[in-house]
Amino acid sequence: MSLRFFLGTASFQTTDTFPALDAYFDAGGRDIDTARVYGRSEEVIGAWMTERGNVGELRLLTKGGHPDTTTWASRLSRAEVLSDARTSVDLLGVDRVDSYLLHRDEPSRPVDDIAETLTALVADGITARVGVSxxxxxxxAALVEALGRIDGPSITWVSNYFGLAAAAGEPEFSGVETTGPDLFALAHELDLTLLAWSPQSSGYFAGRDDAGAGSFHTAENRRRREVLDQVAREHSVSPVALLARWLVTTDSRLVPVLGSTRPAHLAELIAATSAVSLDPAVATLEAELGAATRDPGAWTEAGTAA
Incomplete structure (x- = not known):
């Protein structure tokens, strides 16, 4: 059985996370999301695959070209991206990855330049598929056109924030983008797959109210959380399970990136995402929240008052 979500591994920093990787793999999961900027994540995944002898059985997606985390200077030159990509492949212990995404945009850089870099990644045998985050x-849309002009690879993935919570105020990290109606429409038009990062909104709907979920502390998001909790109680399911099932049924072009280093929590997510019995609760949730379930909104200054 194939699972309809990527395993997010930003928190997978030690071999103590091997049991969570085992749980995902044993349940049929084969799609792993990581990035050069995720600390030791790639190294840990590589060590796990080597120890388990399953190198080649996973579909690995990694990302590079992230801005410098100290100065936040852009790092989207061809040399920087190729260096990141080759380092990722080495740490993962593979010949190439299934998919490679550019982790941030640099709007001032011409898309033609970026199109040439993505083309080089495929031509050099580093990846089979490319995308952007x-x-x-x-x-x-402009990048797709630029790639077409040079007979480059097609864009497969676009990975932006998407979740039930509307992101507001200053984002925790610079340069993030939200998936909204315009990107959903483009995905259907161009046959793109939308990867939703942080679709659990940093644990906000599991009751997390600390600084990690700070961008989501708004009156509107409190309302959404209250509705989720109410619908979950009415249908005798957990809010976490309901949210997970909603995420995998929201749109045919959307695939969430769900992560947990705890096997028990991961087991709950695995069960929920494939549980058609939760669909009546999902329908109730969508009826209660309406358009809010399709457009989480972009990070803006509006709506930050708690």
């Missing part, structure tokens, strides 16, 4: 719909 934290790009706006107009920039994605």
């Amino acid at each position: 934290n790009w706006s719909a107009p920039r994605v």
